[in-house]
Amino acid sequence: MKMKKTDIGVVVFMYAMCGYWYYGTTQLKESSRTYPYFTVALLFGLTTLYLVQMLVAAKKHGVTSGVDEVFKDFKPAQFFVCLAGVAAYVVLVSVVGFFVSTVVFMTVLMLYLRVPVLYTAITVVVLNVLIYFAFTRFLGVRLPAGILI
Amino acid sequence: MLDTLSLMGAGFLNALTPINLLMMAGGVALGIVIGCMPGLSAAMGVALMLPMTFTMEPETGLIVLGAIYCGAIFGGSISAILIHTPGTPASAATAIEGYQMTLKGQAGKALFTACWSSFWGGLLSCISLYFFAPLLAQLALKFMSAEYFWLSIFGLTIIAGVSSKSLVKGLISGAFGLMLSTIGLDPITGVKRFMFGQSFLAEGVNTTCALIGLFSMSQVFILAEKKIVQRAKAAKVSDKMSLTKEERKILWPTIIRSWIIGNLTGILPGAGASIACFVGYNTAKQFSKHKEDFGHGTIEGVAGSEAANNAVTGGSLIPTLTLGIPGESVTAVLMGGLIIQGLTPGPELFTKYAPMTYTFFAGFVLVQFFMLAIGLLGCKGFAHISRLSDAILIPCVTVLCVVGSYAIHRNILDVVVMLIFGVIGYLMRKFDLNTAAVVLALILGPIGEKGLRNALRVSQGSIGVLFSSVVDWVLIILCVVGVLSPLLMNKLEKKSQAAADANDTVEKSGDAPAAD
Known part of the structure; x- marks a missing residue:
């Protein structure tokens, strides 16, 4: 199997994590360092092993980009709108309250994803009612109220 | 012996309370819904419902999770049979014969066979759960600090190999999870470690938030990146949903064989329902008196696959409950649920918490009956749900992730942590890393850390303590086997899948009109 260039990112990320954790561990009291050092050494060793595997694969079978495989059928606009929507929703929940933000989030996202209006309305109502009874009434969880409800 | 029998009896009495029965029915129905939707998985469903079980009695919570697990494994067969798209990988082999039966106008018979075989596969797997789990738990009584350290490493070597394309990447995922498990206060000295100034991280990363993020939220991102397509319309069930006496008689040997296969696959570290269904299917074909029917839609093929994948459920609970080693991602989530309830897998579950454990076992038996009843009565309705668009699933699952983690x-x-783990999980899945290994590392990390540090403290820092007993060496050997077993399992899966595909292709080409 060819070496994938995208895997370089995995290796770099794992080495960066090792570096950060190693530095953090050196700041701890000596008595608390053993186990974090063990985890750093383990991840470092395995990442290095993977790097060696990658280099062997590159020498034997060549190198491929890997981007096509990782991002096959990727719809960037749709993905980033959804991602931004989810992030905005989490912020909104604590500001305007759970139920209001849920209605807004679900309606906007479903209409963006071209769900017919009737289906959108039914889904929004059913899920909110379900959550209200399951969490608020049955489990007694007080969902974030925010500045509205 | 008498004690065990009385515990079993008491377990059934406790499990038969109205609330438990209601939860079983709800859990199974929910599991089937999750299982029959191709975008959702059993692990994701169990993770999503985990927070709902917090306020319940531990046994009730575990019964709900078990019910979702069993329901989801069966649910995958509905879409496999009616729309030729397995709801979960565990039903991949069912699609081969099941859909052919649908094309022949025998969808009802195929669904009945799937439900009937799933019921028996699941029910029979409970026998081994009752029999082997206490025996294995007794073995765990011999474990000291060093053994717990090796046990945590063993658990990681097993899960790391499962569902990863690269074994080393799986192990890297486990090591990454172990690193994240050091976030929070040092369990021995109380020193703050990697808390980024956030006091809510004092107890470490919340496992449930991580679970929901890694399994459920990451799936939302996976769905969001692909073009939203309308799934094929489910075929109409025009025939009667039943089997004749003769047909049921034919199925018995297949069900028994698949039960044994599924059970062993479940108990074996690193194997799961997705492997069992193909092995069960191929074995059914090998022993069939009508091999020529395979590929054209035969009830034996459906039964072989479905009995095997449901027999995995009981089997995989054995190492999970007794040793704390889940063999696949669903049982890793179930174990998370157990720990969140304040229970530690091991001998205590069969001594101090035996009434609770046996109630769960009894509930697991009863769940199979609910699966049969709900499956048979609701098949046609569930088939329509399997068409639900990803455009509806994306916001719905997101909302459930948020409310669950909150x-x-x-x-x-906690919602923010869940979201961060959602992004981590998404990236891990994109780059073929293993999210289940991270979850298990977050669970096993603290156990391993305590084991290692207590062992070193007792031995005054001598590392020899980790290699001082026979049990240590047995666990070390198991770790090596754990690393190597996925390679073997991959070969087995590929071989079984290739055989099933070849059979499918040969039969189809046989159907095609001959070229001039």
Whole structure:
């Protein structure tokens, strides 16, 4: 199997994590360092092993980009709108309250994803009612109220 | 012996309370819905429902999770049979014969066979759960600090190999999870470690938030990146949903064989329902008196696959409950649920918490009956749900992820942690890393850390303590086997899948009109 260039990112990320954790561990009291050092050494060793595997694969079978495989059928606009929507929703929940933000989030996202209006309305109502009874009434969880409800 | 029998009896009495029965029915129905939707998985469903079980009695919570697990494994067969798209990988082999039966106008018969075989596969697997789990738990009584350290490493070597394309990447995922498990206060000295100035991280990363993020939220991102397509319309069930006496008689040997296969696959570390269904299917074909029917739609093929994948459920609970080693991602989530309830897998579950454990076992038996009843009565309805568009699933699952992670401590920061793990999980899945290994590392990390540090403290820092007993060496050997077993399992899966595909292709080409 060819070496994938995208895997370089995995290796770099794992080495960066090792570096950060190693530095953090050196700041701890000596008595608390053993186990974090063990985890750093383990991840470092395995990442290095993977790097060696990658280099062997590159020498034997060549190198491929890997981007096509990782991002096959990727719809960037749709993905980033959804991602931004989810992030905005989490912020909104604590500001305007759970139920209001849920209605807004679900309606906007479903209409963006071209769900017919009737289906959108039914889904929004059913899920909110379900959550209200399951969490608020049955489990007694007080969902974030925010500045509205 | 008498004690065990009385515990079993008491377990059934406790499991038969109205609330438990209601939860079983709800859990199975929910599991089937999750299982029959191709975008959702059993692990994701169990993770999503985990917070709902917090306020329940531990046994009730575990019964709900078990019910979702069993329901989801069966549910995958509905879409496999009616729309030729397995709801879960565990039903991949069912699609081969099941859909052919649908094309022949025998969808009802195929669904009945799937339900009937799933029921028996699941029910028979409970026998081994009752029999082997206490025996294995007794073995765990011999474990000291060093053994617990090796046990945590063993658990990681097993899960790391499962569902990863590269074994080393799986192990890297486990090591990454172990590193994240050091976030929070040092369990021995109380020193703050990697808390980024956030006091809510004092107890470490909340496992449930991580579970929901890694399994459920990451799936939302996976769905969001692909073009939204309308799934094929489910075929109409025009025939009667039943089997004749003769047909049921034919199925018995297949069900028994698949039960044994599924059970062993479940108990074996590193194997799961997705492997069992193909092995069960191929074995059914090998022993069939009508091999020529395979590929054209035969009830034996459906039964072989479905009995095997449901027999995995009981089998995989054995190492999970007794040793704390889940063999696949669903049982890793189930174990998370157990730990969140304040229970530690091991001998205590069969001594101190035996009434609770046996109630769960009894509930697991009863769940199979609910699966049969709900499956048979609701098949046609569930088939329509399997068409639900990803455009509806994306916002719905997101909302459930948010409300679920918030409900744990009623803290919005938990939602943020869930979201971060959602992104981590998405990236891990894109780059073929293993999210289940991270979850298990977060669970096993603290156990391993305590084991290692206590062992070193007792031995005054001598590392020899980790290699001082026979049990240590047995566990070390198991770790090596754990690393190597996925390679073997991959070969087995590929071989079984290739055989099933070849059979499918040969039969189809046989159907095609001959070229001039």
